[in-house]
Amino acid sequence: MKKQASIAILFFFVSLILSGCFSAPKQTIELAEITDEQIAELQKSHIRFVQLYYDKLREDINDFIDNKWTPTFLSKAVQNEQFRESLDDAYATSTIDPADLSISWKGQPLPEPQNRAVLSGVKTAITDEQAKLGAVLLGFSKAALKEINARRTSLLASVDDQEQMVIDEINGAFADLQRSQAAIKGYLASAVNLKAQQDLALKKLGVLEKSQNLTNAVLEKADKLSGLLQSGEDANKILNQVTEEANQKIQNIGNTVHEIMEE
Amino acid sequence: MSNYDFDFSDEAKQTDDELSGDIQKLQGLSEEQLQKLLPNRVDQDKLREIIRAVNAATSENEKKAALMQQLQTVPGVVKDVVKKVISGSII
Numbered sequence: 504m505k506k507q508a509s510i511a512i513l514f515f516f517v518s519l520i521l522s523g524c525f526s527a528p529k530q531t532i533e534l535a536e537i538t539d540e541q542i543a544e545l546q547k548s549h550i551r552f553v554q555l556y557y558d559k560l561r562e563d564i565n566d567f568i569d570n571k572w573t574p575t576f577l578s579k580a581v582q583n584e585q586f587r588e589s590l591d592d593a594y595a596t597s598t599i600d601p602a603d604l605s606i607s608w609k610g611q612p613l614p615e616p617q618n619r620a621v622l623s624g625v626k627t628a629i630t631d632e633q634a635k636l637g638a639v640l641l642g643f644s645k646a647a648l649k650e651i652n653a654r655r656t657s658l659l660a661s662v663d664d665q666e667q668m669v670i671d672e673i674n675g676a677f678a679d680l681q682r683s684q685a686a687i688k689g690y691l692a693s694a695v696n697l698k699a700q701q702d703l704a705l706k707k708l709g710v711l712e713k714s715q716n717l718t719n720a721v722l723e724k725a726d727k728l729s730g731l732l733q734s735g736e737d738a739n740k741i742l743n744q745v746t747e748e749a750n751q752k753i754q755n756i757g758n759t760v761h762e763i764m765e766e
Numbered sequence: 767m768s769n770y771d772f773d774f775s776d777e778a779k780q781t782d783d784e785l786s787g788d789i790q791k792l793q794g795l796s797e798e799q800l801q802k803l804l805p806n807r808v809d810q811d812k813l814r815e816i817i818r819a820v821n822a823a824t825s826e827n828e829k830k831a832a833l834m835q836q837l838q839t840v841p842g843v844v845k846d847v848v849k850k851v852i853s854g855s856i857i
Contacts, residue, residue, distance in 0.1 A: 557794070564792050572785060579777035586772050642770025650778040658792055665794040669804065676805040679813060686820040693827035700834035 529695055535688040542684060546677040550670055557666040561659060568655045576654075580647050589639045596632035601625055 580586070606613040606621050613621060782789065795803065 560792065560794060567788060567792060571788060572781060575784060576774070576778055576781040579780055580772075580774045583772060583774060583777060589770055639770050642772055646772040646774050650774050654778065654782070658789070662792075662794050665800075669795075669800070672804045672807075676807055679808055679810075682817060683813065686817045686824070690820050690824045690827070693824045693831065697827045697831040697834070700831040704834050704837055 531691045532688070532695055535684070535691055539681075539684060539688065542677065542680055546674070549673050549677075553666065553669050553673065557662055560662050564655070564658045564662065568651065568658070572654055573651050576650060577647060580643070580650075586639070586643055589642075590636070593632050593636035593639050597629060597636045599625075599629050601629060 601622060604622060604625060606618055608617075612618070
């Protein structure tokens, strides 16, 4: 049982040293945070551009309805048969000026008070027709506005829907990016923390320096090997030399583990 | 309903037909333009799977770091064993 525990500790620390070779500076977290901010800024910028495009489109629609569609439509609406009939009747009577009337009866001007009574009746009729003309024009305005507003609303709704769809798509893509970035940032933070804890543990054990020496030695060997290969020396000879050194290291590790197990 | 409730829907329709070219230009982006301009979304299942894998690695690192922190407080006897393990013979 004790042996098993020792083996577990042994392998844990060997793997610790090996995994300690990676480098994860704190600046990676800073960089991830800068990237986060940039993503948020880019998203705001994209959305603002989209909104500006659709704001301009809405402006164009309102201009079109006010300056092109409405005049064209009204020119057709005033020709509407039902409206025309109502308007002409009311207009014909309501434009009569009572002052222009002279009433005669059997070829002679109508005497008072009959003249006054007839004129009063005509004025009442004209007033009625003027009221009727007002109602006709009011009816025209209501019906025309209904169509104008319906066209404006329909065109604007279509653009509003498309704008919302585009914004949703952009936000969705940025959400994917932010989720991915959060996972990467979380991983980097954990790696930086792990590295810090490893360094602290190794420092307390007094082996950090040795671990760094090992890393440097490996790098040195790698450089040397690379130099030898580039110099054109016999590849088999170099390989044999490297293999021999590796075997020696493995033998040393085996001996150390054996010693610990025996204690 | 008064006698003057006019119906101008035919006139509106005629106006739409006459100005259809202008109306078309005010419809925003076409389907084809949208396809070209909108970002291509990643496969959501694949993305979830990858993020899950990265989060698992993060969790593993956090556990290791916590363990490492605890090991810094273990008694000297363990340290001695470890020191032997990672003594000069390995290096």
